[in-house]
Amino acid sequence: MTGNQMEALIGMLVTFGLLVLMVLPSVIGIVHDKRVDRQLRRAQEDRSEGKEAREPQKSSSRSTVPSTATWYAEGRRSKKLVNS
Incomplete structure (x- = not known):
């Protein structure tokens, strides 16, 4: 192998590397x-698959009433909106 061939081989290997x-x-x-x-x-x-195996969830016949905390938070929110 001559010097030129060796230089070309090294250049091709560096280019391939x-x-x-870049692709890796x-x-x-x-x-x-x-x-x-x-x-x-x-x-x-x-x-x-898990949904098919489970029984459907039963809903309650009672109506849901918001808790005291919900009523309090609703009042605070509406006051903030009016004041700003």
């Missing part, structure tokens, strides 16, 4: 996103 360094983060990101998508899909499937 830089290309790999994108490839890692794509692989990570695919893994997260698979996990989300699996969790969604598990959740939908």
